[in-house]
Amino acid sequence: MMATKDIEAGEVIVQVPERNLVTMKSLQSTYGARIARKVNSHMIIALHIALLVQAPERSGWLPYLRMLPKKFDTMPVRYPPELLELLPQNAQVHVKKQKAKIEADYNITLDFLQSNADLLTRPLQYEEYEWAWLVVNTRCIYLDAKNQSAADNIALAPMLDFLNHTHDAKTEGAFCTKTKSYQIKTLLPYKKGEQVFINYGPHDNCFILVEYGFVTPNNPYNYVTVDNDFMQLSIPGESATAKKDKLELLDMAGYHGDYVLHRNDVSFRLLAGMRLRLVNPFNKSSVATQLAIAQWHNVVNGELDQISPENERLVPIHIERLCDEILALAKKNLGILARKKTTFTVMHLQQVWIEARDIILSIIDKIHRKEEL
Numbered sequence: 001m002m003a004t005k006d007i008e009a010g011e012v013i014v015q016v017p018e019r020n021l022v023t024m025k026s027l028q029s030t031y032g033a034r035i036a037r038k039v040n041s042h043m044i045i046a047l048h049i050a051l052l053v054q055a056p057e058r059s060g061w062l063p064y065l066r067m068l069p070k071k072f073d074t075m076p077v078r079y080p081p082e083l084l085e086l087l088p089q090n091a092q093v094h095v096k097k098q099k100a101k102i103e104a105d106y107n108i109t110l111d112f113l114q115s116n117a118d119l120l121t122r123p124l125q126y127e128e129y130e131w132a133w134l135v136v137n138t139r140c141i142y143l144d145a146k147n148q149s150a151a152d153n154i155a156l157a158p159m160l161d162f163l164n165h166t167h168d169a170k171t172e173g174a175f176c177t178k179t180k181s182y183q184i185k186t187l188l189p190y191k192k193g194e195q196v197f198i199n200y201g202p203h204d205n206c207f208i209l210v211e212y213g214f215v216t217p218n219n220p221y222n223y224v225t226v227d228n229d230f231m232q233l234s235i236p237g238e239s240a241t242a243k244k245d246k247l248e249l250l251d252m253a254g255y256h257g258d259y260v261l262h263r264n265d266v267s268f269r270l271l272a273g274m275r276l277r278l279v280n281p282f283n284k285s286s287v288a289t290q291l292a293i294a295q296w297h298n299v300v301n302g303e304l305d306q307i308s309p310e311n312e313r314l315v316p317i318h319i320e321r322l323c324d325e326i327l328a329l330a331k332k333n334l335g336i337l338a339r340k341k342t343t344f345t346v347m348h349l350q351q352v353w354i355e356a357r358d359i360i361l362s363i364i365d366k367i368h369r370k371e372e373l
Helices: 024-034 041-054 062-067 089-114 126-139 158-162 205-212 227-232 240-253 268-277 287-300 309-338 344-368
Strands: 012-017 140-142 154-156 171-176 181-186
Touching (some): 024 041, 041 089, 089 205, 126 154, 126 205, 205 344, 227 268, 240 287, 268 287, 309 344
Antiparallel strands (some): 140 154, 171 181
């Protein structure tokens, strides 16, 4: 979407009247009491889109349906297994949860249709519903209406399909009760002829890829998750029992998992986890270990700078070991992708791994320069 005139910061750039929003409320007039309690907004809007596709000429929505993607092959949930396994581990977990959600929603929708078969022109296949579910997932907005539950707080606003995402855009979107419309306001000015963007939020490229099917260049929110690498890391002198006890302690203290590396820093959670893993020997019944645990808690709470000089010396050494593991995986996967036919999907995966590689190299360089992590 292009600016047809100069736009000042604070101006409303898009306003979609309530009558043009597809919501649970608007569909009440179509489906009424048929809508069961366990059918949420996402399910019923997806079903509605699927039903419109079954009889597009009669629906009045043919122009909108024609502008929707025919396929969602760039969405990881649609990847073939050989590409799915090339996603970073955290993205694979995200895809698995998304697929389970689609399948669960489809089964609930089938139960709903058993008593509402007259809505169908033909049986609703999983592929049809998955496509419609992804239409909603990639295009829905959150109304933020105070009187609606989170599950029923989404809508489709067809005009918004013309706006593209960039992490640089600064926008605010909300339903305005005064104008009875969904409004998007820009917090940045635009000159006539410039492309106008919206912002989906502060998300890294793995999240954007799984939820929307694309990636953005130079995304400042990118990070590398190292949870699996941390759990599998072998620490010299650490017994299996000691490792189990440490992981339980991290869990109890709220520091188990969500370990990430950013381009310029290591997350505090990872540093906290690594400091505890490097307490050796570790025997919960010993006075020395109890003292070390107390010191670890004090470091986490900001009351001490370190558990011990030796512990602090070892932290960057083992952070670099994690980095080396991920760097090797990034290089391996980039090598595999380089031998595949160039498609948008392959290019997306390449960008994700190039970004991960660059983040890792940045952290390794910081360690070699002996800079604070």
